Amino acid sequence: MKNLQNAVPRIVDVAELAGVSVSTASKALNDTGQLREDTRTRVKEAAARLGFVVGAAGRGPADTRTYTVGLLTTDSFGRFTIPLLMGVEDALAAGRMAIILCDTRDDVLRERHYLASLQERRVDGLIITGRTTDPRPSVGLQIPTVYAFSPSDDPEDHAVVADEGAGAAMAAEHLLAMGSRRIAHVTGPQRHHSADARAVSVQETLGDSLITPALFGHWSEEWGRTAVDMLLASHPDLDGLVCGSDQIARGVTDRLREKGIDVPGQVRVTGFDNWEVMALASRPPLTTVDMGLAELGRLAGRTLLDLVEGRTEPPRRQVLAPRLEVRASSL
Amino acid sequence: MKNLQNAVPRIVDVAELAGVSVSTASKALNDTGQLREDTRTRVKEAAARLGFVVGAAGRGPADTRTYTVGLLTTDSFGRFTIPLLMGVEDALAAGRMAIILCDTRDDVLRERHYLASLQERRVDGLIITGRTTDPRPSVGLQIPTVYAFSPSDDPEDHAVVADEGAGAAMAAEHLLAMGSRRIAHVTGPQRHHSADARAVSVQETLGDSLITPALFGHWSEEWGRTAVDMLLASHPDLDGLVCGSDQIARGVTDRLREKGIDVPGQVRVTGFDNWEVMALASRPPLTTVDMGLAELGRLAGRTLLDLVEGRTEPPRRQVLAPRLEVRASSL
Numbered sequence: 001m002k003n004l005q006n007a008v009p010r011i012v013d014v015a016e017l018a019g020v021s022v023s024t025a026s027k028a029l030n031d032t033g034q035l036r037e038d039t040r041t042r043v044k045e046a047a048a049r050l051g052f053v054v055g056a057a058g059r060g061p062a063d064t065r066t067y068t069v070g071l072l073t074t075d076s077f078g079r080f081t082i083p084l085l086m087g088v089e090d091a092l093a094a095g096r097m098a099i100i101l102c103d104t105r106d107d108v109l110r111e112r113h114y115l116a117s118l119q120e121r122r123v124d125g126l127i128i129t130g131r132t133t134d135p136r137p138s139v140g141l142q143i144p145t146v147y148a149f150s151p152s153d154d155p156e157d158h159a160v161v162a163d164e165g166a167g168a169a170m171a172a173e174h175l176l177a178m179g180s181r182r183i184a185h186v187t188g189p190q191r192h193h194s195a196d197a198r199a200v201s202v203q204e205t206l207g208d209s210l211i212t213p214a215l216f217g218h219w220s221e222e223w224g225r226t227a228v229d230m231l232l233a234s235h236p237d238l239d240g241l242v243c244g245s246d247q248i249a250r251g252v253t254d255r256l257r258e259k260g261i262d263v264p265g266q267v268r269v270t271g272f273d274n275w276e277v278m279a280l281a282s283r284p285p286l287t288t289v290d291m292g293l294a295e296l297g298r299l300a301g302r303t304l305l306d307l308v309e310g311r312t313e314p315p316r317r318q319v320l321a322p323r324l325e326v327r328a329s330s331l
Numbered sequence: 332m333k334n335l336q337n338a339v340p341r342i343v344d345v346a347e348l349a350g351v352s353v354s355t356a357s358k359a360l361n362d363t364g365q366l367r368e369d370t371r372t373r374v375k376e377a378a379a380r381l382g383f384v385v386g387a388a389g390r391g392p393a394d395t396r397t398y399t400v401g402l403l404t405t406d407s408f409g410r411f412t413i414p415l416l417m418g419v420e421d422a423l424a425a426g427r428m429a430i431i432l433c434d435t436r437d438d439v440l441r442e443r444h445y446l447a448s449l450q451e452r453r454v455d456g457l458i459i460t461g462r463t464t465d466p467r468p469s470v471g472l473q474i475p476t477v478y479a480f481s482p483s484d485d486p487e488d489h490a491v492v493a494d495e496g497a498g499a500a501m502a503a504e505h506l507l508a509m510g511s512r513r514i515a516h517v518t519g520p521q522r523h524h525s526a527d528a529r530a531v532s533v534q535e536t537l538g539d540s541l542i543t544p545a546l547f548g549h550w551s552e553e554w555g556r557t558a559v560d561m562l563l564a565s566h567p568d569l570d571g572l573v574c575g576s577d578q579i580a581r582g583v584t585d586r587l588r589e590k591g592i593d594v595p596g597q598v599r600v601t602g603f604d605n606w607e608v609m610a611l612a613s614r615p616p617l618t619t620v621d622m623g624l625a626e627l628g629r630l631a632g633r634t635l636l637d638l639v640e641g642r643t644e645p646p647r648r649q650v651l652a653p654r655l656e657v658r659a660s661s662l
Contacts, residue, residue, distance in 0.1 A: 103416075
């Protein structure tokens with residue numbers, strides 16, 4: 001790769017590979033002119049194959065965009081932000097946008113500093129995300145902004161969120177469908193929106209098959225193990241467990257195995273997150289709710305592009321349906 | 332936070348908070364003029380507290396820098412890149428540099444595309460990282476570049492790496508010091524530089540206390556469990572296990588517990604990575620080698636700033652010593 005600099009492709013290379021004139025290639029890449037859609041696609045594919053980047057010279061004189069987007073997260077790029085980020089990147093790469101990374105680490109001063117810096121750099125737009133689904137304060141800048149996963153507290157803002165309640169209902173319905181009738185729900189702290197929303201939905205779905213009110217605790221394996229000890233003491237006939245996270249579900253399956261209780265033979269278990277490090281390493285592997293974070297990221301990226309380009313007005317709030325990943329822990 | 336835009340701080344605010352004149356504040360923030368170091372520091376702290384960003388107007392006329400750095404990773408922002416990224420961010424924020432994120436997903440075409448795009452944006456520098464410590468091809472651009480964690484194959488390039496061999500030796504020495512004398516080493520695939528370098532170092536350190544050649548397999552919990560079954564069949568008197576990763580060590584402790592073998596009473600166990608999701612959730616929590624990825628990131632960021640600013644010529648290769656995080660699995 002030593003001579004990459006000499007190998008930076010030119011538009012004549014793209015035109016040649018696509019079998020069109022330079023002028024046609026230019027129109028196709030800049031989304032201008034009257035061209036057949038398959039011609040435009042062929043040119044773009046040729047550009048992508050060659051790594052050709054449409055430069056400032058290829059843009060119209062009125063183009064004041066910086067083709068740069070700020071991604072602000074409170075999650076320290078933890079496990080919720082990463083898949084989301086990859087989705088955002090998928091969507092924005094198609095728009096030739098670069099992503100500037102801003103990790104606020106839950107520090108308000110740091111967030112202000114980043115927002116001021118992004119404004120000064122004249123970013124075309126902002127994507128705001130975090131580790132919880134609790135609504136966060138709106139940043140309130142005059143820049144196109146999309147909240148992803150973590151919505152803002154302002155209903156006028158554009159937000160793309162997962163339907164956590166629907167996800168929890170899917171897990172509960174699945175256990176009912178498999179035949180479980182004495183089910184408990186073990187989840188995180190009640191003050192977290194995620195725990196509360198999932199618990200409400202599990203209760204509504206299970207009705208009389210929920211043998212005890214939701215057990216709120218921590219998002220940890222240890223809490224999963226403790227909860228099993230508590231439940232078996234009071235409800236030894238338990239036959240299903242809807243868990244609020246994969247970490248909890250992993251602790252649950254570990255403790256059930258240690259007690260000699262077969263999963264799924266005696267107790268069926270579901271997780272939440274489809275965090276593969278946990279879900280696949282569990283014994284047995286976990287049936288779990290996948291919130292589709294990468295898809296959420298793609299949707300946030302496409303929504304931001306719509307706002308930046310001003311072609312269509314996207315909905316203020318888009319809710320993505322999760323899906324259930326079925327594995328051995330519930331079958 | 333609604334009125335943040337109106338609250339963007341001005342240099343007069345910084346000067347007032349620091350108790351200096353605007354002219355002094357400007358010199359301090361631009362690293363120019365003759366000032367006492369504590370004055371410069373006080374002004375910079377005031378700027379940081381207010382979220383003041385030094386803008387183009389505050390820079391000298393000859394400043395052609397974009398104050399932008401590209402971070403290219405093959406790790407899909409997985410668990411090695413994240414702490415490293417946070418360290419890079421710590422170091423670069425002090426230099427008011429923004430980080431543009433480029434996730435190549437191990438795709439050569441994607442990497443070429445990103446590199447061309449970063450050149451076109453005239454980034455001041457590049458940081459290249461990835462998920463393995465195997466040397467990677469040099470990108471060979473005429474831009475200041477630092478390889479972090481994953482070195483390049485060109486000794487002329489600047490690289491900041493962890494001393495994996497020293498880390499593995501620390502774990503092995505610790506088991507010897509605790510009294511273990513019949514020790515085995517369970518690790519990942521031999522073709523990975525990490526597995527090989529660690530195994531060589533463990534063998535050199537343990538000598539006759541290594542009861543069997545390194546067991547190469549996979550970076551997984553399942554391999555840790557399987558390896559325990561193999562080892563107990565051939566060496567039931569085993570009293571120590573140096574594992575090549577925390578995932579392997581977690582599988583090892585799980586299977587030892589299932590076999591009724593006490594950790595650390597009968598067998599002491601060490602991991603590698605200090606990946607808290609694994610190391611703290613293990614029963615007992617793992618003694619493990621911490622490669623100091625955040626510190627590695629800070630060092631890479633500072634090295635890049637040195638290259639960009641051209642003030643000092645940093646060494647071509649900097650090797651960071653790991654540390655041993657001692658927990659209950661080996662005591």
